[in-house]
Amino acid sequence: MIHQGQVGHSAYIVASGWACSYKLLPSGSRQIIGFQIPGDFLGLRAILFRTADHNVEPITRVQASEVKEDFLLDAFTRTPRLATAVLWAASRDEAMVVEHLVDLGRRNAAERMAHFLLELGVRLRLVGMGDREGYLCPLSQYLLADALGLSAVHVNRVLRELREEGMLTFQKGKVVFDDYDALVEFAGFHRAYLDHDGPLLR
Amino acid sequence: MIHQGQVGHSAYIVASGWACSYKLLPSGSRQIIGFQIPGDFLGLRAILFRTADHNVEPITRVQASEVKEDFLLDAFTRTPRLATAVLWAASRDEAMVVEHLVDLGRRNAAERMAHFLLELGVRLRLVGMGDREGYLCPLSQYLLADALGLSAVHVNRVLRELREEGMLTFQKGKVVFDDYDALVEFAGFHRAYLDHDGPLLR
DNA sequence: AAGCCGTGCTAACTTGAGTCAGTGTAGGCA
DNA sequence: TGCCTACACTGACTCAAGTTAGCACGGCTT
Structure with missing residues (x-):
């Protein structure tokens, strides 16, 4: 779904299924950062940072709605409350990582x-x-x-x-x-x- | 500066000095989440989540500018670009935690x-x-x-x-x-x- | 049917990191 | 002056978790 180093892609909202995001190390081992389940936002960091710093892979069959980069950034300026909402989602995400x-x-x-x-x-x-x-x-x-x-x-x-x-x-x-x-x-x-x-x- | 469970406070931008944010466990041990150095934003999650889920403590003498909750939320709606900027800062933060x-x-x-x-x-x-x-x-x-x-x-x-x-x-x-x-x-x-x-x- | 995977499960051995218990030193202060 | 505290540093011992090497099962494919 998303690969480390890949440039310019969309975010997704998971509708059904499970996915996981992870990082690969030079040594070949990997660290899974988190699992995404229905309702979760996915790939926000990849949009903000233009190039992804991690990978995302489906675990089961996944259905997700695509959120295009342009759309998201546009929507932010038009409805600031959305930006706040997304910011909140990102914070919850960070709390989980912490x-x-x-x-x-x-x-x-x-x-x-x-x-x-x-x-x-x-x-x-x-x-x-x-x-x-x-x-x-x-x-x-x-x-x-x-x-x-x-x-x-x-x-x-x-x-x-x-x-x-x-x-x-x-x-x-x-x-x-x-x-x-x-x-x-x-x-x-x-x-x-x-x-x-x-x-x-x- | 910030204490776990404390409700309703400000965020800060560090001007000089070092601080650290950490979580305490029931066992008495602690995990430091990150160190804040000059230029870093601090306490954003505490604002968004109303009640802080972690502690922040100075390491050296710290000078910081306070950013009041109301001000921040107001500013978001007035200047959406600011929201995007803060979102970006939060993302960089998350990348570091990851x-x-x-x-x-x-x-x-x-x-x-x-x-x-x-x-x-x-x-x-x-x-x-x-x-x-x-x-x-x-x-x-x-x-x-x-x-x-x-x-x-x-x-x-x-x-x-x-x-x-x-x-x-x-x-x-x-x-x-x-x-x-x-x-x-x-x-x-x-x-x-x-x-x-x-x-x-x- | 035969052969493979992917997965769960286990025993035996090794090792990285924790714990305990201590020494040495520099700074603050009474 | 001596005491106290914080921090850096060390050796000896222990133990949690990794590694290796396997077996067993169920679902696929050919």
Whole structure:
């Protein structure tokens, strides 16, 4: 969908399906920055920076609406509120990246996994694709590894531990919260950064 | 300057001095998200999200211009170009956090350190506070540790290694690039994400 | 049916980074 | 003058996570 170094393209709003954005390192390893689910904006940085600094790839089949560069910039000058709205979306995005940063910097593998799957759960619930019980999740353990900065082997270990602790089960494409409260406690999860509903747009 | 959970405050533009923004975890450890140097915007997310999701603290004595919430939002509607400019600044900010994310996720301690100090160098050069030789840097090894997701002890080890390899010396508040090219190579550093000069503002 | 992938899963071994526990030094201040 | 604190620095030990090398299963293709 988008490739590092590519110049001049559109942004998209995901209608259905999952995508992921990532960076590749010279060493060949990659770091997944985030996953995009329905309702998410995608490629804004690529427009503002003219040339993309990361890649975006579909995980499942994705349907998305294209937002052309010219259209977006025009719309900004015509309806300033839109600019504010987009700015707000970008900020929420950054808040997620920051939380992800804390994951990688100061949480161990199990806490990271728990925190990550909880966040994903909240985001999916906001678009009606999950509930407090759990959700359908098409991510392989390899994808999780690249997102959480772990090896696939360790992802597997950690998932087993969380399952054995009776907190969370992730098998056959389904995440099930076995003990939601314990999990939230364990991960130190605070959803505040996700559910601001755009206070400036009231 | 800003505290997690605090409601309704201003943004700032740093005129002189260094500050850092960070998150605290229940466990007591902290993750530094980034350092703010002269010219940097600060606290934008706190305005957009009404309540701050992180803390900001001065490192040295800081002089900054306050930008009041009302003023900023007003200005957006009156001069849409300003909104675009701020959006662009926010995007550059996010790009830095993303690069930091890659640091923590997929680079080992030494690469992380090298990459981080190179980035800081480029940013400081952009505001005339450093050159290809090096720069003055008031960060203690404890601050570096909290930024890079390492222990202070390991920061010390890594700095020694880089010094012994003849790539970089960081002592007595001074970063000296002993072999800039080798360092760039070693860290896999690409400055592209830093020096876009706001193409939309031409 | 046979052969492949992609994925999940595991055990055995290695290693990078953390922890603990300490030394040395420079600056501030009582 | 001596004390105290912050910071840089180190060695010895531990442990979380990576690496390697595999097995097992289900869905594809030919």
